[in-house]
Amino acid sequence: MRIGELNWTDVGRRQGGVSSAAAEPATPTLGSNRDIADSVKVSLSERAEKAEQSNRNQDIDDSDLPEVIKRLLKHIRDLKQQIAEVQQQISELARQQDLSDEERSLLMDGLRSQLASLSSALSTAYASLTKATKQQALNDEQRSSMLKLLNS
Known part of the structure; x- marks a missing residue:
């Protein structure tokens, strides 16, 4: 059952389980915990939001x-x-x-x-x-x- 999804910015893409750093130019790495936190977005599905609201x-x-x-x-x-x-x-x-x-x-x-x-x-x-x-x-x-x- 899908209750949400997690999206984040591309910090280091992988192709077929192998790092693509050699295939593409290096992407800038995130410098701090704040940068990492800002790059993560969590969105709940409608059902999960209703369940969270009910529990709250x-x-x-x-x-x-x-x-x-x-x-x-x-x-x-x-x-x-x-x-x-x-x-x-x-x-x-x-x-x-x-x-x-x-x-x-x-x-x-x-x-x-x-x-x-x-x-x-x-x-x-x-x-x-x-x-x-x-x-x-x-x-x-x-x-x-x-x-x-x-x-x-």
């Missing part, structure tokens, strides 16, 4: 909370992850040297807009969770469990 929220599914609270907790967790990813992209964009100031500014504006939208959605999700908590009349144990899951 297993603690919420296992709780004794009402379904509406569980859905909101999962949504909040997902929004937090998306916000972290956009913040990472902003950091990476700020470090890129090969972009003009105009290109960087345009890309940065797009990421900031995306971040603002996600932050707004997170605020709305928190408000919905507060409302649902009041409507569901959770007991102390459930409230404690919800707060623990919210902060994990």
Whole structure:
């Protein structure tokens, strides 16, 4: 079963199990661990991503909370992850040297807009969770469990 694939830049091609260094000009080797890490890209198949997502929220599914609270907790967790990813992209964009100031500014504006939208959605999700908590009349144990899951 294929759950993902691994791609990397060509550091030293092989032909028929023998190094092709003699057949082709030498390719530059990667200089540092950071170069090597940057050259590796892992992409999960759709099925693997769903399985990972399911495992990530297993603690919420296992709780004794009402379904509406569980859905909101999962949504909040997902929004937090998306916000972290956009913040990472902003950091990476700020470090890129090969972009003009105009290109960087345009890309940065797009990421900031995306971040603002996600932050707004997170605020709305928190408000919905507060409302649902009041409507569901959770007991102390459930409230404690919800707060623990919210902060994990």
